[in-house]
Amino acid sequence: xxxxxxxxxxxxxxxxxGAVFILSGWxxxxxxxxxxxxIEDYLAVWGILAAVPREFTLVGSVALSMLELCTGxxxxxxxxxxxxxIAACAIMAASHKQEEGWKFLQWWLSSQxxxxxxxxxxxxxxxx
Numbered sequence: 001x002x003x004x005x006x007x008x009x010x011x012x013x014x015x016x017x018g019a020v021f022i023l024s025g026w027x028x029x030x031x032x033x034x035x036x037x038x039i040e041d042y043l044a045v046w047g048i049l050a051a052v053p054r055e056f057t058l059v060g061s062v063a064l065s066m067l068e069l070c071t072g073x074x075x076x077x078x079x080x081x082x083x084x085x086i087a088a089c090a091i092m093a094a095s096h097k098q099e100e101g102w103k104f105l106q107w108w109l110s111s112q113x114x115x116x117x118x119x120x121x122x123x124x125x126x127x128x
Contacts, residue, residue: 014075016108017088020101021072028065035061067091 028035039057043049068091074084092101107113 011078012114013109014078014081016105018072018074018076020104021068021075021088021091023072025065025067025069025072028061029069032058032061032065035065 036054036057039061040049040054043052043057067087071084071087071091074080075088092098095101
């Protein structure tokens, strides 16, 4: 594979994963209390809801939202590449929906989806 193709593939993967993190972080930033309720549901299942004050849950939910959003932006923009990649790996390793994440990436990176997306971009913005 030529260096130009490799560089393009890395950028495409970086943009795709960055977009996932941006979408995930943004959806949690828009509704922080909804995310707090989800965290409290997990804490209740684990039997430790009473031990964790709601303020800690709120601060943790906002911090995680911002971490995901900043990681996604760093990946998509290509800044802090090593730090962003390590943060993304750490967040994904802790996820309980790893299979769904891989299915999304496989779908997004499939040839037909990329062709359709490229056609939409060309129709919207024209060719280079």
